[in-house]
Amino acid sequence: MGFKKWTKSEEQLRPDAKFNNRLASKFINCMMWEGKKTVAQRIFYDALTKVGEKVKDVPPIEVFERAVDNVKPEIQIRSKRVGGSNYQVPTPVNARRKQSLSIRWILEAARGKKGRPMADRLASELIDAFNRTGAAFTTRENVHRQAEANKAFAHFAY
Numbered sequence: 001m002g003f004k005k006w007t008k009s010e011e012q013l014r015p016d017a018k019f020n021n022r023l024a025s026k027f028i029n030c031m032m033w034e035g036k037k038t039v040a041q042r043i044f045y046d047a048l049t050k051v052g053e054k055v056k057d058v059p060p061i062e063v064f065e066r067a068v069d070n071v072k073p074e075i076q077i078r079s080k081r082v083g084g085s086n087y088q089v090p091t092p093v094n095a096r097r098k099q100s101l102s103i104r105w106i107l108e109a110a111r112g113k114k115g116r117p118m119a120d121r122l123a124s125e126l127i128d129a130f131n132r133t134g135a136a137f138t139t140r141e142n143v144h145r146q147a148e149a150n151k152a153f154a155h156f157a158y
Helices: 024-031 035-052 060-073 096-114 120-129 134-149 151-154
Strands: 075-082 085-092
Touching: 024 035, 024 060, 024 096, 035 060, 035 120, 060 096, 060 120, 060 134, 075 134, 075 151, 085 134, 085 151, 096 120, 096 134, 120 134, 134 151
Parallel strands: none
Antiparallel strands: 075 085
């Protein structure tokens, strides 16, 4: 009975080939469309090469990791129905959801910029997130601002 089904869970995720980094591997998997992993890898590695050209003093993989960390939200808004009314209740975010939201927001921001190759758009978004600017970081700030505005309903969270 030693058979174990392979899933995309965290402990079974293999690190990427170039940087031996699990976060990079997860990011590539999230970026991938229609099972085309080699295309996603090429885009990711090209983006990190461009990041390395623009940010000289920090290794590109570290820029990537800090960019993802900078975009992670600490708190989120959940709708809760109480007595016939819906309230936007601020709740803390667990670690796995923080990471997935961060990756999703960076990819959405990069895909939202049009007119340039994806590697260029991803590189610029990673640099922006590293510098705490850009669309993905703005999304995080908006979520935090909304949570702050709805702090009065925090007592509905359990």
